[in-house]
Amino acid sequence: MKKIQNPVENEKKEWQKQKKQQTRKTWLTIFSPVFLLLIWQILAQLNFIDARFFPPPTAIISTFQELLISGELVHHVSISLFRIFAGFFLGVLPGVFLGLCMGLYAPIRHFLSPIVMALMPIPTLALLPIILILFGIGEVSKIVTIAGSVFFPVVINTVAGVMSIDSTYLDVAKNYGASRKDFFFQVAFPGALPVMLEGIQMGQAIALLTIVAAEMMGARSGIGYLIWSSYSAFLLKEMFVGLILISFFGYIFSLMLKMLERKLLPWR
Amino acid sequence: MSQNPKISIRGLTKVFYKKQHSVMALENISLDINEGEFVCFVGPSGCGKTTLLRILAGLESQSSGGFTIKKSGQQRPSQSMVFQEKGVFPWMTVAENIAFGLNMRQLPQSYVKERTNYFLVKTGLSKFADMYPKELSGGMKQRVSIARAFANDPEILLMDEPFGALDEQNRFILQEELLSIWTETKKTILFITHSIDEALYLSDRVVLMSAQPGKIVDEVEIKLPRPRKLHDIRSHPEMTVAFLQIWRHLQGEVQNARQEDERRM
Numbered sequence: 286m287k288k289i290q291n292p293v294e295n296e297k298k299e300w301q302k303q304k305k306q307q308t309r310k311t312w313l314t315i316f317s318p319v320f321l322l323l324i325w326q327i328l329a330q331l332n333f334i335d336a337r338f339f340p341p342p343t344a345i346i347s348t349f350q351e352l353l354i355s356g357e358l359v360h361h362v363s364i365s366l367f368r369i370f371a372g373f374f375l376g377v378l379p380g381v382f383l384g385l386c387m388g389l390y391a392p393i394r395h396f397l398s399p400i401v402m403a404l405m406p407i408p409t410l411a412l413l414p415i416i417l418i419l420f421g422i423g424e425v426s427k428i429v430t431i432a433g434s435v436f437f438p439v440v441i442n443t444v445a446g447v448m449s450i451d452s453t454y455l456d457v458a459k460n461y462g463a464s465r466k467d468f469f470f471q472v473a474f475p476g477a478l479p480v481m482l483e484g485i486q487m488g489q490a491i492a493l494l495t496i497v498a499a500e501m502m503g504a505r506s507g508i509g510y511l512i513w514s515s516y517s518a519f520l521l522k523e524m525f526v527g528l529i530l531i532s533f534f535g536y537i538f539s540l541m542l543k544m545l546e547r548k549l550l551p552w553r
Numbered sequence: 554m555s556q557n558p559k560i561s562i563r564g565l566t567k568v569f570y571k572k573q574h575s576v577m578a579l580e581n582i583s584l585d586i587n588e589g590e591f592v593c594f595v596g597p598s599g600c601g602k603t604t605l606l607r608i609l610a611g612l613e614s615q616s617s618g619g620f621t622i623k624k625s626g627q628q629r630p631s632q633s634m635v636f637q638e639k640g641v642f643p644w645m646t647v648a649e650n651i652a653f654g655l656n657m658r659q660l661p662q663s664y665v666k667e668r669t670n671y672f673l674v675k676t677g678l679s680k681f682a683d684m685y686p687k688e689l690s691g692g693m694k695q696r697v698s699i700a701r702a703f704a705n706d707p708e709i710l711l712m713d714e715p716f717g718a719l720d721e722q723n724r725f726i727l728q729e730e731l732l733s734i735w736t737e738t739k740k741t742i743l744f745i746t747h748s749i750d751e752a753l754y755l756s757d758r759v760v761l762m763s764a765q766p767g768k769i770v771d772e773v774e775i776k777l778p779r780p781r782k783l784h785d786i787r788s789h790p791e792m793t794v795a796f797l798q799i800w801r802h803l804q805g806e807v808q809n810a811r812q813e814d815e816r817r818m
Contacts, residue, residue, distance in 0.1 A: 453639045460610050460634045461654040461705065471653075475644040552644045552685040 340522045345529070348522040358511075362530065365496055365507040368424065369534075372431025373492050377485055380436045384443020384481070389473055394444065401440055409433040410498050417503060427499050427507075434495045435488035442484025446477030479553065482546050489538050497531060557623075558585035559741045560609075560709060564618035567604055567767075577766035578604045581618070584760065584769060586709075588623075589739045593746055593756035595799060597806040601767025602745045606711045609743065610634045622708055630658070633707040635715045640698045641686045648673065648682040650697050654705030672700040675734060692723035696730070703734055709741040717747065725783060728754055736780070749799045753777075753786045759795075761802045764810060773798055 322342045328334045329341035336344075352358040387394040387401075409416075409430050416433075420426040450473065458472045500509025508527050515523035565582040568575050578601040586592050594602045607613040609620060610632055622631045633654060641650045648669055655665040673679045676696040686694055695715050702710055716724045728751060735742060746752050752759045753775055761771040773795050777785055786792045 451639055453636055454642060456612050456634075457636065457640055457642070457653075458657075459612060460632075461657045461701075462630060463657045467657055471645075472642070475642075478644075550644075552687060 338521060340525060345522055345525045349526045349529075352523065352526060358526070361506055361508050361511045361527075365500065365509070366534075368427045368431060368500075368507065369492050369496050372428040372496070373435055373489065375428060375432035376435030376492075377439050377488060380439030380484075380488070381443050381481060384440045384484075385447060385469070385473060385477065387440070388444045388447025388477065389469070398444075401437070405437045405441070409495060410502075413499060413502060422503060427496070427504065430499045431492050431495050434491045438487040438491065439481070439484045442487070443477060443481045446480030446484075447473055449480055450476035479550060482542070482549070486539065486542050486546075489542055490535070493531065493535050493538070557588075559588040559590070559623050560584075560586040560620065560743075561623075562609075562618075562620040565605070565608065565615050565620060566617045567601065567608065567613070568616045579608075579615075580766035580768050582767075582769055586741060586743065589741055590758065591735060591742045591744065591756045593744045593752035593759045594762060595746060595749065595752050595759055595803070596762030596767070597764045597803060597810065598747075599767075600762040600764040600806075602762060603713055604767070606634070606713050606743060606745060609709075610711050625708060628658075630654070630705060630707045632709045632711055633702040633705045634711040634713065635695075635698050635702045637714050638691070638694070638718045641694050641701075643686050646683050646685055647678055647689070647697050650686070651678075651700045651704050653701055658705075668704050668706075672704045675703075676700045676730065690723075692719050692727060695719065695727060699727075699731060699734070703738060703740070707740075709743065712742060712744045714745050714747065716751065724748075724751070729783070731755070732779075732781070749796055749803075750786055752799065753792055753795060754781060754783060759799060761799065763806055765813075771798075771802060 325334075325339065326341045326343060329336045329339060340348075349358070383397070387397055412433065413426075413430060416426050416429055420429055454472055454476060458468050463472065496507065497509035497512065500507035501513040504510045508530055512524050512527035512531075515521070515527065562582055562584045565579060566577070567579040569578055582605060594605070596602055604613065608615050609622075612634075624631065642653070645653065651672055652665050652669045655668060670679075673682055676699065678693070678696055678700065681689060681693065686697065689697070698715065702712075716727055719727065732755065744752075744755060746755075756775055759773040759775060760769055761773065762768065763770045775792075775795060777789060777792060786796070
C-alpha cells in the first residue's frame with residue numbers, strides 16, 4: 286500500500302517518472318540513425334563488409350567535405366532543388382485548381398475524370414522521351430516531368446477532398462445565401478484542404494523520386510546525375526553522398542509540409 | 554386560420570420519385586403561422602417534418618402547392634435554419650461562424666462585428682470567440698448555431714431538432730436560453746422535436762403530424778402563461794392533458810405503422 290501521508294508527493298514522483306520515460310523515448314529516436322551508422326562503420330573497418338562497395342561513414346563524410354569545398358556539391362544540389370520547386374509548383378497549382386473545379390461542378394468532373402484516370406497509371410518517366418521531344422533537353426523538360434508526376438495525386442486528392450465535405454455544410458452555405466465566390470473560398474476550399482494536403486504530401490515524395498530518375502536519364506547536373514555518374518566511374522563514396530542527400534531532403538521537405546499543415550489547419 | 558399570418562402554407566405536397574416508385578412525403582399541408590409564434594412539429598420518424606422545414610428553407614423544392622413568408626419590408630433574409638448537428642463550420646472560429654450569415658450578405662464590417670459581439674454575449678460564448686469548434690462541447694456548438702441564426706436577423710427561424718443530440722441537462726439549459734432570446738427578439742420560430750416535454754415547454758402551438766403520407770392531423774394550443782418554468786409542464790393539470798393527447802397521437806401512429814408493416818408481410 287502507498288503511504289497515505291502525502292498524496293501530492295506521490296503523484297509528483299509518478300509524474301517525474303513519466304517525464305523521464307518521455308525523454309528516454311526522444312533519445313531512442315535520435316540514437317537510431319546514429320546506431321545504424323556506427324554498426325556500418327565498425328563492420329567496414331573490421332572488413333566484414335567490402336569497403337569498396339560500402340565505404341565507412343567517416344570516408345563518406347570526408348568525401349562530402351571535399352565535394353562541398355570544390356563547389357561541385359552546391360552546384361548539383363541547387364540545380365536539383367530549383368527543378369524540384371519549380372516542377373512541384375507547376376504541378377500543384379493547376380492540380381488544386383482543376384481538382385476544385387472537378388469536385389464542385391459535376392459536368393466538369395464527369396467529362397474530365399476518364400481522361401485523368403487514363404493518364405494517371407502512366408509513369409511520367411515513361412513519357413520522358415516524348416517530353417524531351419516536346420520541350421528539348423533543357424531545364425524545361427525536367428521541370429515538366431516533375432510537374433506531371435506531382436499533378437495527378439494532387440488532382441485526385443483535391444476532388445476527393447471536395448466530395449468528402451459533409452453535405453450539412455453545403456446546406457448551411459446555401460441556406461445563408463453564400464455567393465459562388467464565397468462558397469468557393471469559405472466552404473469548398475477550406476473543407477477540401479485537409480485531404481488536398483495529403484495529396485500534396487504524396488506529390489512531394491513523388492517529385493523527389495522523379496527528379497533523381499530524370500536526372501539519371503537525361504541531365505548533366507543535379508543530385509541524380511551525381512549519383513549515376515559517380516556509379517559509372519565507380520566513385521562509390523560520391524554516390525553515397527548523393528544518396529544521403531536525397532534522404533536528407535526528403536526528410537526536410539516532409540517536415541516543412543507538416544509545419545505548413547499545422548499553420549493552414551489550426552482547426553484540426 | 555388567422556387574418557394576417559406571417560407564414561402561410563397552402564396545399565404543399567412533396568413526392569419522392571425513384572425508379573417507378575413514389576413515396577408521398579408530404580400531402581396537402583396547409584397551415585398559417587402568426588408573427589412571433591413559436592410552433593413545434595411533433596410526429597413519428599419519417600412523417601416529413603424535416604422535409605417540410607427543408608422546403609421552407611429553400612433546400613428542397615415542393616412537388617406542388619406553395620408557401621409565402623411575409624416580408625417586413627427591410628433587407629432581411631426570409632429565413633435562417635438551425636441544423637441538427639454538424640452545422641457549424643470546423644474551419645471557422647466561433648465568432649466567424651456567428652458572423653457567417655451577415656458576411657454572406659456583404660454587410661459593413663462594423664455592423665457585423667457589433668451584432669456578432671451582441672450574440673456572443675447573449676449566448677455566453679464571449680470567452681470562446683476565437684476558438685475553433687473542436688474545442689467546444691456539443692451544447693456549445695449548438696449555441697453557436699443558434700447565435701448564427703439569430704444574428705442573421707431573418708423573418709423566421711427554422712430549427713430541425715437542434716437539441717436532439719444533447720444530454721438532458723444541456724438540453725434544459727439551451728431550451729431556457731432559446732426562450733429568453735426568443736422573448737427578446739420576438740421572432741417566429743418553427744421547431745421540430747421528438748420530445749413532448751420540449752414541445753410543451755417551448756411552444757405556443759404543437760402541430761401533430763402522421764407518417765406516410767405526411768399530413769397534419771391535429772393541433773394542440775399550449776396556453777401556459779409565460780415566462781414558463783420547466784416544472785410547470787409537470788405540475789400544471791392542463792399540461793398533463795396536453796401531454797397525454799400528444800402521447801396518444803404518437804402511440805396511435807406507431808401502432809398504425811406496425812399494423813401496416815404486418816399487413817405487408
